[in-house]
Every structure is written in structure tokens, then in C-alpha cells.
Amino acid sequence: GENVEQHPSTLSVQEGDSAVIKCTYSDSASNYFPWYKQELGKRPQLIIDIRSNVGEKKDQRIAVTLNKTAKHFSLHITETQPEDSAVYFCAASKGGSYIPTFGRGTSLIVHP
């Protein structure tokens, strides 16, 4: 089955800095890569996703890049703010089932 590795497990940055979270996946058939944000005590929520037919997608301060050849994808957050502090999960899925396999999560801490 699919295996998703996510690094780092913890990321501490100063407000205004950029943050990058990296994930690799094992199944070359995976074609959908969502990112979920989970604030403390809250439910995971989709923040951005990318499909295998594109290499990059941006939404305001967040962007995701995908390298299908290397089977890795990354989340980039620019101009970080304290409210960006949360656990971020990457995931990979394929086909019509869309059952995501999640990475173990990255705890992002943004210091004011």
C-alpha cells in the first residue's frame, strides 16, 4: 500500500519567516495530494491540494509543489503568522476512491 513520509515532525519559526514541509510517497499511481491543517483541539481541515497533472499551486500565502518523478511534494508558507501554528498533514491518494494515506504530521510553531 501507499506510504507517506513527512518531515520535519516539528518546525519552529519566527513570525514573518517562511516554512517548508516536505513529504514523499511510494505509490507512483497516486494522483491527488491534499494538505490538511489541524489546530489544537480541532478537526483537520483541507487548506490546499494538488493533482498530478500540475507541478505547483498557490493560494495567497501558501503554495504546494509536486515532483512526480521524485515522488515528493512540499508545502510552502510565506510570511508566517502566529495563527499558522498548527499540525499540518500531507496525504496521497489515487483514483476515484480518494482514500488518503496521511503523513505523521508536522507541528508548526510560529513565534511572535
Next chain:
Amino acid sequence: DSGVTQTPKHLITATGQRVTLRCSPRSGDLSVYWYQQSLDQGLQFLIQYYNGEERAKGNILERFSAQQFPDLHSELNLSSLELGDSALYFCASSVGGQGGTGELFFGEGSRLTVL
């Protein structure tokens, strides 16, 4: 509010007991997923139902079972509970099938504590 409702929010029980977690998906969503989130662990996929039928199984223990009813709500049954079953159990829903976008909408979770 995601539109996914989970009950109960918190549950404390003893080892060996059985509990049932309930999930009502978003209106119109046919797929329901159950995930387990333990301390410092990611989201472990347990099982998926689509329109009343089991669609996929993940790392679900034999002591656990689930079903999706005709009104599309789902229940996750956990039996012979052990200390290690203490976790946050999330239900998520999606449109499912070929019409889905892939986004999962999570409920607030049911926190199970086994003493």
C-alpha cells in the same frame, strides 16, 4: 462547521467494555471514513463506507466493526477495549464516487479514554 456530526464528543470507559461512536455525514455525502488519531500519531485510516456498502478497509482491528445505515449515518463499534485504544476517533465524509473532489470533511472527533 464542517457539517459532519459526531457523538459523543468525550467518552470514558473501562478495559473490556464496548462502545459505539456515531457519525452523521454532510448532507449529500455518500462516503464515510473513520480515522484513529493517537497521541503523537498521524491519522490512521480504519474503514470507508460508500452508500451503505463497505468500500475499503485499513488498519482496523478485528475487535472493531462499523456499518453505514440507509440514512447514511455510520457507527463505529469498539469492543473488548484495551488501554491502547484510547484515542481521538474522527469521522469524515465526502461526496465519494466519480463525482467527488477528494476533499474530506472531518467531524470534531470523539475522544475515547479507556481506564
